[in-house]
Amino acid sequence: MTSILKLIEDRRSVRKYQDKPVEPEKINALLEAARMAPSACNAQPWEYVVFTDKEAKNKFCETVFTGIYSSTKFAAAAPVIIAVISNKGNWSSRVGNIVCQTSFYLIDQGISTGYLTLAAQEQGLGTCYIGWFDHKKAAKFLNLGNGQKVELLLSAGYPAESPAPRPRKTAREVIFHNKYKQ
Ligand SMILES: Cc1cc2nc3c(=O)[nH]c(=O)nc-3n(C[C@H](O)[C@H](O)[C@H](O)COP(=O)(O)O)c2cc1C
Numbered sequence: 001m002t003s004i005l006k007l008i009e010d011r012r013s014v015r016k017y018q019d020k021p022v023e024p025e026k027i028n029a030l031l032e033a034a035r036m037a038p039s040a041c042n043a044q045p046w047e048y049v050v051f052t053d054k055e056a057k058n059k060f061c062e063t064v065f066t067g068i069y070s071s072t073k074f075a076a077a078a079p080v081i082i083a084v085i086s087n088k089g090n091w092s093s094r095v096g097n098i099v100c101q102t103s104f105y106l107i108d109q110g111i112s113t114g115y116l117t118l119a120a121q122e123q124g125l126g127t128c129y130i131g132w133f134d135h136k137k138a139a140k141f142l143n144l145g146n147g148q149k150v151e152l153l154l155s156a157g158y159p160a161e162s163p164a165p166r167p168r169k170t171a172r173e174v175i176f177h178n179k180y181k182q
Contacts (some may be wrong), residue, residue, distance in 0.1 A: 007121045012165065014126025017078045017157030026123045027052070027080060030156065033119030037112035040096055040104035043089035046112050049142060051081040063141050064133040064153070072132045078155035082116075083138060084109060086151040109151050116154065126159035 002010075031048055039045060051057035060083070061076035075081060088094055089105040096104050117127045130153035138150035 002122055004118070007118050011117060011121045012126070012163040013128040014157075014159045014161060014163065015074050015128050015155075016159070016161040017126065017155070018160045019077075020079065020158050021052070022080050022125060022157055026125060027156075029123055030082075030116045030119045030125070034112045034116040037108070037115045039089075039093070039108035039111070041090055041093040043093040043105065043108065045087045045089040045093070045105040045108050047085040047087075049083040049085065051083070052079065057081050060138075060141055064138045066134060066137075069133050072130050075128065075130050075153065075155040078128075078157045080156040082154040082156065083142065083150050084113060084152040084154065085142065085144065086149050088147050106151070113152060113154060120156055124158070125156050127154050127156045129154055 027050060031050070034046070034048060035044075051060055058076065061073070061081065065073045065076060086105055086109055089097070089108070093104045093108075096102075113129065117129070120127045133150075133153055135150055138153075139148065142150065144150070
């Protein structure tokens with residue numbers, strides 16, 4: 001098993017995929033990682049819709065990657081598209097949002113999808129977060145109810161490219177010890 005630090009170091013956003021289906025047990029492994037993530041008040045404010053059937057996936061992609069969102073059409077060629085549905089959490093996490101003036105459910109989504117992408121890396125799969133899509137049309141397509149939203153999409157599949165690492169801010173710029181700046 002690869003160490004978690006190596007998986008983090010090697011992960012890239014992959015936008016080109018081999019035309020090869022992903023084994024269901026591998027997809028399951030990603031979703032299990034996502035499901036096991038921690039969340040504020042253990043609200044687990046997420047649901048995942050996994051598109052692997054070509055017809056269903058194409059219908060969804062044709063709906064959400066149109067107009068100003070056409071630039072993300074590349075994702076439609078991925079063998080797997082995962083729609084991340086959020087709700088606003090349970091009673092206590094919602095109280096937490098108000099008292100702390102934050103959005104715990106969005107933090108939760110980030111952790112859960114982060115686990116998912118690292119589990120994918122471990123399975124030899126590439127992923128890409130997709131935030132640039134028609135959120136309203138996605139919600140309508142999935143018949144979402146009040147308070148539900150498709151927060152993110154993820155594409156996944158066997159990589160057909162090896163992207164170079166994108167630059168990161170230096171540790172000096174973002175890490176402070178024992179006091180903040182000055
Ligand atoms: C919340 C979120 C939304 C993103 N949305 C998109 C997107 O719509 N299209 C895209 O090509 N990449 C998208 N990305 C990928 C980022 O561009 C990418 O993570 C960043 O450039 C760093 O590159 P790396 O993932 O290869 O390290 C998104 C990433 C995150 C975390």
